[in-house]
Amino acid sequence: MSTSIATSEITEASLASPVNEAVAQPVQEGLSATPKWLPAWLFYDAQGSRLFERITHLPEYYLTRTERAIFTGYADGIIAAAIDAYATAGGTGKGRLRLLELGAGSATKTGILLAAAVRLQDETEYLPIDVSETAMEDACASIARALTGVVVQPQVANYVTDELSIPPHDGPTLALYIGSSIGNFAPHEAVAILQNLRAQMRPGDTLLLGTDLVKDAATLISAYNDHDGVTAAFNLNVLRRINRDLRANFDLASFTHQAIWNAEQSRMEMHLQSTKEQTVRVGALRTSFQFDAGETIHTENSYKFTKDAIRNLFTQSGFQAAHQWTDEDQLFAVTVASAA
16 A cells, blocks of 8 residues: 655644654755665664565575574584684683674574573573664564573664664673675675674674675575565555655655666665656655656665675674585575684
8 A cells, every 4th residue: 555645734833843864864865866765774664674574484585594594503503603712812701602683673583593592601691783673672572482591681773873882791792793684785884884893892702794695696586576575565665664754745656666686786776666757745854856757766785795705894894704604505604703
């Protein structure tokens, strides 16, 4: 169902209401650009988080189930590798290994690693960081139901735009950045995110990075353009969010979802294409944006990696790859890297 707000409904009273500046600034910048774009983190309001959770269960979307299978098969080895890296680096803290997660979402896969940590050391701390308060609440409730021995200290924050607040810890930290979330960022942005994380870690702390590997185009395109249209709804939801947060009048029915494999850049791209010439009013910005028929908004990149590219990413951001696990079909890789 499309959501449309007529320009006439944007009253002087609504113009005077508070503006969500965190959303307003990137929308102003992105829709003023040529070509138009929007940052992928705008997907993850409450509705977007629910839609993404549905995507992870789709038959076409191999990423989540493949990474989960790797965790299921190697969780004990992953936790042991993190503890060993701390000992090798001469870590003297006596505390237990804790897990920190960037972009935790619903944390369904993370529970596998937390269970392994509890098996090895009886209890552990878990510090999930996510922009979605709804996803964070769901994650905390799920972990509380499934596991004992896990102390959860959630933090609602945008790890891309906000300063991370990582409390000190007398022991090793394993930072999780899984689900191939790093692939949503351009190479220089990915390096900056990992450098920012590295700056708050001590020698011997570790990072577990999940990365989607380069593969045939048909498999990739299917994963981002599923038969049931859930990914299309997820993509279009960013316009619904702008309608709500910035009092815009996007007609969702006049935009269509596109999924494109860009082999030169080694990335999947998601776009929203205007089906007609149209003008969209964004009341909170007191401006309008013109769209030509066929014009697109670039909403997401999902970079795919070779193993050499993974090593280079670690080198540039101050980490050293220690152990790597993949599935038998070489679809996905998870790598433990130590803070160099």
